[in-house]
Amino acid sequence: MNGFKRVIAVAVGVTVTSAASLLAQTTSGFEPATNIGKESLPAGPLVYTAYAIVWLVLIGYVFMLWRRLDRVEKELREVAARIGSGKRA
Amino acid sequence: MSLLRAGWIIARKDLVVEIRSRELAYTTLFFSVACVLVFAFAFVREGRALEDAAAGILWVSIAFSGTLALGRAFERERQNETLKALLLAPTERPAVYLGKLAGLLLLMMCVELVVVPVVGLLFGAPIFRAPFLLAGLLATGTLGFAGVGTLFAAMLVRAHSRDVLLPILLYPITVPVIIAGVRGTAAIFAADPNFDAALSWLSMLIFFDAVFVTLAFWTFGPVMSE
C-alpha cells in the first residue's frame, strides 16, 4: 500500500510540475492568439481554462478515490480484527 | 397460456377497472389540457404563439401526462399489492409488461385524440395537413415513451423516492423520442413544410422503438424478479 501511495505522489508531482512549466513557457513565447482573434475573443484564456479543468477534475477525482479507498480499507482491517478477536474469545 | 393472450387479459383487466372508475382517463386528460394552457402562456407573445411552439407544447404535454399516467397506473397496483400477484401468476413475466404497456398506450391514445385538436385550435396548427404522417409520429413516439416508461415505472414500484425518480430516469432516456417527435411535428406544421425531414424523424422513431421496446421486453423479467 505504501508503494502504491508513493507512485501516486510521484505521478501527481510530475504532472503538476509539467503543467506549471507549460503555462510558464507559453505565456512568454506564444503569439498566434492575437493575430487570429483580433476582433473577437482571445482564445488563450479559454484554452488554459479548458486544460485546467481537465487537470483539476482528474486529479481531484483520483485524490478523492484514494482517500475513500484508504478509509474503507482501514475500516475493513478494524472490523476484521474485531471479528478475529471475537472468534478467539 | 400464450404471451399475447396473457398480455391481453392483463390489459383488459386494466381497461375494465378504468372504464368503471374513469379516474386515470379524466385526470390525465385534463392534466394534458392544463399543460397545453400553461405552456401557451409561456410561449405566446402579443397573442400569437412563437414558431414551432405548437409542436413543442404538444409533445411536452404528452410526456408530462404520460409520466403522470405511468405513476398513477402503477401506484394503483402498489396500493392493492396486485403487482406481486401479477408477477406470481403462471404466465411469463413479459406478459405483464405487454399488458400494462397496451393499457397505457390506449390511455395515451385517448389523451392525444383530445390534445392534438386542442393544440390545432389554440395555435392554428395544421393538424390535417399530413394526418397519416402526424399519426405515425405520435404513435411511434408514444410507443417509445410508454415502452421505456412502463418498465421503469414497474421497477420503481417498490423503490424509495419513486415519484421523483421516474422522471429523472425516464426523461433522459426518452430524449430521442422528444427530439424526433417535436422536430418531425414542427416540420409538418411549419409554414414551409418539409415532409422528407418528417419522414426521417419518423424512421428514427421506428428505430428507437425497435431497440428500446425490445430491450425493455427482455429486461422486464430479470429486473422484476427478486
Next chain:
Amino acid sequence: MKTANRFVPFLMLGAAVMFARAPFMIQDAPLESTMGLIQKIFYFHVPAASATFLAAAVCGIASAMFLWRRNPAADHVAVSAAELAVVFGIIVLATGPLWARKAWGIWWQWDVRLTMTLVMWMVFVAYLLLRRFGGPGSEVLAAAVGLFGMALVPFIYISVNYWRTIHPTTNVVPSLPPEMAAPFWWSMFAFVLLFAAILIVRVRLESNRAALEDAYAALED
C-alpha cells in the same frame, strides 16, 4: 481483480508520464487553419469523450451481466463505470463550450450530438441518484438504467452522421495530418490508460465496501 490491482501503479505511472509529455506535444502541433489556437482543446476534449463512451459501454455490459447473472463483481464494475462516465462527462461538457464559445460564438448549441451527450451524461447521473436514493434493491433497477444508457450511445453516434449539424463530424480523426495525429493519439492513449487505472481502483473501492458490509453483518452474528 487481484491481478488487475497489481497493474494499477504501472497504468497510473504510464498515464502520468503520457499526460506530462502531452502538453508539449500539443503545443508543438500546428495551428488549425480556420480555428487557430482554440482547436487545441480538441486533443483533450475528444479523448475525454471517448473515455465517457467507453465508460458507458462498460457500465452497460456490466449491468447486463449483473441483471442476468446477479454476479456482485459485475455490479461493482457497473457502478464504478457509471461514476467514471459522469466524471469524464464533466470534462467533455466543460471543455466543449469553451471551444464552442471561440469557434462558433456561443456557449451551447442544441444540435443533436451535443444534446445527446448531455443526455447520456444525465442518464448516468440518474443511475447514481437511483443507487443512492432508491433504497434497497436498487442495484438491479440501476442495472436496467445502465443498460439503456449504453443503448443510447449508438444514437449519439448515428445522429451526427445522419443529420447535418454544426458539430464537427466524426470523420475528422482519420484525416488528421501527422503533426496533429501524433499528439491526438498520444492523448487518446493517455486517457485510455488513465481510465483503466481509475476504473480498477474504483472497482476495488466498491468491492472493499461490499466486503465491509458483509464484515459488519458477520460481526452482528
